[in-house]
Amino acid sequence: MKLGWLVNALLLIGVIGLGVYAWNKAGQPKEVSYKLSNLAIASVKKIDVVSRATAGYTLEKRGETWFLSAPIEARADQTQVHRLLDLLSAASKEKLAATDLKRFDLDPPALKVSMDGQTFSFGGTNPLTQDQYVGTGDAVYLVSAYYASLVPRASDRVLTHSLFNDNEKAISFKFQGFSAVQKDGKWTLSPQPSPDKEQLSQDDLNRWADDWHYASSLVTQPWGGKPTSDLVEVKLADGKAITFVVVRREPELILARPDEKLQFQFSGEMTRRLLNPAPSKDKEGAGTS
Numbered sequence: 001m002k003l004g005w006l007v008n009a010l011l012l013i014g015v016i017g018l019g020v021y022a023w024n025k026a027g028q029p030k031e032v033s034y035k036l037s038n039l040a041i042a043s044v045k046k047i048d049v050v051s052r053a054t055a056g057y058t059l060e061k062r063g064e065t066w067f068l069s070a071p072i073e074a075r076a077d078q079t080q081v082h083r084l085l086d087l088l089s090a091a092s093k094e095k096l097a098a099t100d101l102k103r104f105d106l107d108p109p110a111l112k113v114s115m116d117g118q119t120f121s122f123g124g125t126n127p128l129t130q131d132q133y134v135g136t137g138d139a140v141y142l143v144s145a146y147y148a149s150l151v152p153r154a155s156d157r158v159l160t161h162s163l164f165n166d167n168e169k170a171i172s173f174k175f176q177g178f179s180a181v182q183k184d185g186k187w188t189l190s191p192q193p194s195p196d197k198e199q200l201s202q203d204d205l206n207r208w209a210d211d212w213h214y215a216s217s218l219v220t221q222p223w224g225g226k227p228t229s230d231l232v233e234v235k236l237a238d239g240k241a242i243t244f245v246v247v248r249r250e251p252e253l254i255l256a257r258p259d260e261k262l263q264f265q266f267s268g269e270m271t272r273r274l275l276n277p278a279p280s281k282d283k284e285g286a287g288t289s
Helices: 002-027 078-089 202-214 269-275 281-288
Strands: 046-051 057-062 065-070 095-097 111-115 118-125 132-136 139-143 170-174 179-183 186-190 219-222 231-236 241-248 253-257 262-266
Touching: 046 078, 065 078, 078 111, 170 202, 179 202, 186 202, 202 269, 253 269, 262 269
Parallel strands: none
Antiparallel strands: 046 057, 046 111, 057 065, 095 139, 111 118, 118 132, 132 139, 170 179, 170 231, 179 186, 219 262, 231 241, 241 253, 253 262
């Protein structure tokens, strides 16, 4: 009986303790947090970036796709732009008056990002917290230096790494020695591989077409060269035709897209994967075992 009373007493003490903790916490003031912007990410249509070290660039949203509009016209890396837009979600525990900007290294700032008219100026870092001073509107905020790391300083860092737009679906490839055409969901090679060679399955061909669609370049740069005879002619599902120039095959593969004035550099392995459809490695291994 005494043990039961002891257990009940301990439970009562525990309940009272939790109640006191909850009451004290509810009575404490909430931690202040200041949002740097009220702009909605989905509504932003234009971004300007200027830094001390580079000439800067401009991004514009057309439909649902972001493009570089200055200093050149080109498709932008959509993932990179969305990371840049994360700046709009930044919040700070510190809000200071935008006076004597030199003490924040904001006169002039090292980097400026403008989104639909709201400008964010990046200055120095606080020596104690290592957070960065960012000025916008009539205030200066301390935010994580992570946000500055999301901003590419040069325009070539925001160029797309994809050979195709998201809405471009290839249904035909024509190379110097062969072609591949998709009809009713099935790929056909012309000419057909000789019977003594390893035959390509539809899975092999679908995998090869996906390699083209999802290929991501190591480096993308503006291209101002001249087309050569080494071409890949591509037809899209919407009837549009695209030509890729094979600028170089070794030691790295470089493909240029003249209609967009861009060139894409890939590893040497991509020469085989993109320019020469081959059976899957599993099939090759099975044939030699």
